[in-house]
Amino acid sequence: MLVSNDIGIDLGTASILVYIKGKGVVLKEPSVVAIDRDSNKIMAIGEEARLMIGRTPGNIIAVRPLRQGVISDYTVTEKMLKYFINKAVGKRTLRKPRIAVCIPSGATEVEKKAVEDATYQAGAREVSIIEEPVAAAIGAGIDISKACGNMIVDIGGGTADIAVISLGGTVVSTSIKVAGDDFDEALVRYMRKKHNLLIGERTAEEIKINIGSAYRRPEVLKMEVRGRNLVTGLPKTIEVTSEETLEALREPAMQIVDAVHNVLERTPPELAADIFDRGIVMTGGGSLLNGLDQLIEEKTGITTMVAEDPLTAVAIGTGKFIEFQHGDKKEQEFN
Missing domain, CATH: 3.30.420.40 (ATPase, nucleotide binding domain)
Structure with missing residues (x-):
């Protein structure tokens, strides 16, 4: 065999x-896939192609096919x-x-x-x-075959999926197109508006990972950010604090909280009681944003925890x- x-x-x-x-x-x-426009050949796939984003000559484009x-x-x-x-x-x-x-x-x-x-x-x-x-629920180690409500908030790069699962299937769910990429875009917009600085999506992602927060941190973190000054058109470095990212990320973070709220409103009462006991489990790369779990917990009053290995769940x-x-x-x- x-x-x-x-x-x-x-x-x-x-x-x-x-x-x-x-x-x-x-x-x-x-x-990410890097394609040569002239010959339509694929130049690189994966990590190799990611390093090319925003750094390619005219004939090569780095695209995300999803x-x-x-x-x-x-x-x-x-x-x-x-x-x-x-x-x-x-x-x-x-x-x-x-x-x-x-x-x-x-x-x-x-x-x-x-x-x-x-x-x-x-x-x-x-x-x-x-x-x-x-x-995500199976990967987070939840036994989904039982008749017991579990709430999963899976925040990826392009979508956030929020669902209540019982007996191996979804009872109520919603999928919103606000997730990791939108956090990056919010940071790009904020830097442009507040500091007149244009940054690329990879820099925005670095800010999000290093000092991004959705809930006030006990200590303020700082990070040097390089980009192009829109006034002079020259490269420039400025210091950004985690307090600023809090302001920048407030809107997308609240959209996710609202979606969680919306699913809870539609959940049958028995399952809602289960969720209140067991808490909300978060998975996906977006759940690693500092303080997002605390924000959801504060707004819903239900314990929220991030799964052990959210990226691979x-x-x-x-x-x-x-x-x-x-x-x-x-x-x-x-x-």
């Missing part, structure tokens, strides 16, 4: 993670998937792998179909599509979902 490869893929706007059964997360790369959690450029996504699957599995597998891919809970049928087709084209034997919050959950699915089939055979 050949070992069948079960692969879970977290197809994210910002990064792609590949989980292989028995090995864990084997690959984590940014979902926008807000769904495919915006089909052919490039297909090639990128193929590359990542081959890189993770290796070319020597005789049998095509079974692949589970996750998509935001608000994705339409057409968007689901596009992801499914792209995965088959990239060389899958079987494809199962999972909703992100369900995968969705990928792990996607991989485990295949086992969960096929495990169920075995049980039915005995009845």
Whole structure:
């Protein structure tokens, strides 16, 4: 019996993670592709291409084929998937792998179909599509098969998915297109308005990771930021404090809090009581923004915690979902 490869893929706007059964997360790369416009050839994929963002000559463009959690450029996504699957599995597998891919809970049928087709084209034997919050819950170590309400807030790069899960499925959910990328954009806008400084998206991401905060920090952190002064047109360095990022990120952070509130309003009372007892679990890279959990906790009055490994939770959950699915089939055979 050949070992069948079960692969879970977290197809994210910002990064792609590949989980292989028995090995864990084997690959984590940014979902960026660099294309040569003249010959339409792909120059680089992943980390290599990310370093090219905002630094390319005219004929090369660094693109993110996934926008807000769904495919915006089909052919490039297909090639990128193929590359990542081959890189993770290796070319020597005789049998095509079974692949589970996750998509935001608000994705339409057409968007689901596009992801499914792209995965088959990239060389899958079987494809199962999972909703992100369900995968995030499994990856965060929650037993989703019980009749007990759990609330998951999964903040990725392009979308934030908020869902209440019980008995292995979603009860109420919402998917908003406010997430990590919007935090970056808010910082770019703020720097332009307040300091007349133009910064790139990579610098904005660095500010967010190092000193970004959604809730007042006990100590004020500072960071030097380089960009282009819009008045003189020359490069300039200024010092930015975490207090300023608090002001810049207030709007997108509050949008996420409002979405959480909205889901809680639509939750059946029994499940709402469970959530109040068990708390809200946050996953995804966006949940690492300092103080976002405290903000949600303050506004909802429910304990909020960030999962142990928020970045890989969705990928792990996607991989485990295949086992969960096929495990169920075995049980039915005995009845």
